[in-house]
Ligand code: NAD
């Protein structure tokens with residue numbers, strides 16, 4: 001990759017991680033063998049096998065749900081909030097103490113750059129546990145009734161793009177509210193959830209409060225379909241989210257879904273262009289574009305499009321792609337061969353539909369899964385690359401003339417998770433923020449996450465909110481729901 005100066009390799013040592021050759025399921029406070037067919041998790045940067053992982057079958061899921069129910073009935077739901085808080089604070093502190101280990105393991109298993117796992121994922125994970133620890137003894141002041149009650153056993157299924165962070169978003173509020181959980185990490189990224197088990201043990205968390213079951217779609221399906229589950233929380237594809245919504249329809253299970261997105265990142269002609277370019281790069285190339293709220297549709301005001309594209313291409317050319325464990329790496333590996341195939345296919349659709357592809361010229365490693373930072377110009381709203389989630393480092397560029405046109409194009413999507421606005425005018429920011437149909441709207445920034453701020457979507461991006469006071473609602477009985 002052309003770069004003004006070369007960087008010497010600066011790899012983070014992986015010696016800090018103590019990988020076991022195989023992992024079982026964590027049920028009722030201990031690791032047990034699974035009854036399904038074990039599978040391997042690899043490093044997507046090298047295709048090296050990292051460990052062998054147990055697959056939970058129906059009987060294992062049943063054991064996990066029963067353990068969670070026992071822990072709920074006998075211990076966790078009866079424990080005063082101030083006592084639950086102590087466990088959550090302890091977990092948060094241990095996450096901080098073991099942050100380097102968690103970051104290295106996350107980068108190994110997922111392929112994301114160490115500077116992101118170290119500086120974004122893991123600190124945000126700790127912050128999330130600290131934040132919800134603070135709520136555990138104050139739930140009656142959260143605006144969800146005078147005596148808010150937990151729901152019971154939560155079945156939680158998470159994706160591979162932010163493995164530990166999605167675990168935190170699911171487990172911290174559930175436990176703070178007095179629920180117990182059975183969580184299934186994604187099949188390509190189970191390792192940090194299995195390390196989190198050790199953290200629960202270190203924190204002396206009572207057995208059965210957190211259970212971790214591993215496996216792929218069938219295991220997830222068995223978990224959300226189990227009759228002993230009171231609450232389903234899912235983050236992943238819209239397709240699977242719809243299947244889950246259908247499968248729980250007509251049951252008393254509560255559901256929250258955090259699905260895909262196709263966010264508009266809107267740049268007006270009065271925006272500070274260099275800052276906007278940083279935000280565009282962060283919006284679509286952060287985490288290789290494996291981000292549900294990624295700013296994958298860039299809408300630029302026509303009068304500045306040439307300037308923006310020129311500076312954007314120059315900035316993209318300085319991005320360093322390669323070893324996720326190298327501290328200088330900006331862009332890591334695509335999470336799996338399957339995801340790489342999807343990104344390639346949808347990009348080829350972009351070519352076929354007549355959009356113009358530009359990509360950073362760089363040597364791709366021969367092993368592992370890689371895709372260069374890419375942008376498409378000449379994209380129209382009808383193009384599939386403007387409508388469908390690519391979930392990779394691919395940006396579609398569209399233009400507009402007026403704020404009204406920007407708004408219309410931005411909202412012309414089946415999704416509604418996030419959006420970005422870049423302008424000098426406060427009034428325009430407020431106008432756009434109130435008219436964009438998106439759960440989160442960032443102004444003159446992008447991809448900012450904070451545990452105090454609710455996150456979630458409209459339309460096909462799902463329903464329910466995670467984070468903030470709003471995030472408690474998903475794990476508490478509403479005043480009019482009768483006790484189980
Ligand atoms: P996916 O929805 O299949 O997987 C997400 C999680 O759901 C994984 O843990 C998986 O094992 C589990 N799962 C799969 N089928 C299930 C079922 N029938 N019932 C219960 N759980 C099930 O996502 P994917 O196949 O890994 O990725 C496909 C696309 O989804 C991506 O290209 C991307 O567009 C989107 N995606 C979105 C997010 C997000 O954060 N919103 C995350 C990952 C993927």
Ligand code: MN
Nearest residue numbers: 041042109188
């Ligand atoms: Mn992996």
